Amino acid sequence: MTNRFSLESRELETFMGQMVVICPRCGGRADVMEKANEVRLSCFQCGYLQMKQSGTKYIGGAFDVHFRLPLYLQTGCCGHVLWAYNQEHLAYMRQYVEASVRTSDGANRSIESRLPKWMKQKHNREGVLRAIKRLELACEKG
Ligand SMILES: [Zn+2]
Known part of the structure; x- marks a missing residue:
């Protein structure tokens, strides 16, 4: 059996460093970033900002794993x-x-x-x- 698929198989977790979500305030495009033990939600359009400590992750749906906001x-x-x-x-x-x-x-x-x-x-x-x-x-x- 040859492995002709050259892409590495990546875990979903490796994509969670930065997630693009729909801003809860303006409906625009916002970023959810995790750094150290802090999660930060920031909107490019209206400047909305929300921080929280990293905690439980909600994995496996069309929402971000920290705030459960719908993905952009x-x-x-x-x-x-x-x-x-x-x-x-x-x-x-x-x-x-x-x-x-x-x-x-x-x-x-x-x-x-x-x-x-x-x-x-x-x-x-x-x-x-x-x-x-x-x-x-x-x-x-x-
Ligand atoms: Zn916004």
Whole structure:
């Protein structure tokens, strides 16, 4: 079994250093950053600022893990919600989906990834890539 998938399999946790969320005050684009033991929410548009101590993390949905605010990068896709913590996370998903296109020339290879199963299904591929593109455009606009 050769490992033709060259991207490293990354844990979701490695994308949590900075998360882009919807500002609770103005609905604009805000950042959630964790440094040392402190979490900081700051809005680019209205200047809203909120700090708290790091604590329980709420992992696995379209919200940030500290304040549980809705993620800025989320969109409906194939009957699911495709979401990313930040642009790096989004780029990782695109690379993954594009790479799995290139390696789909033979028998089913099991590629190690933390992405949800529906994102890896062949019949969803086009829809997933379109959704990622939409979010990339949203990043550029913001
Ligand atoms: Zn704001």
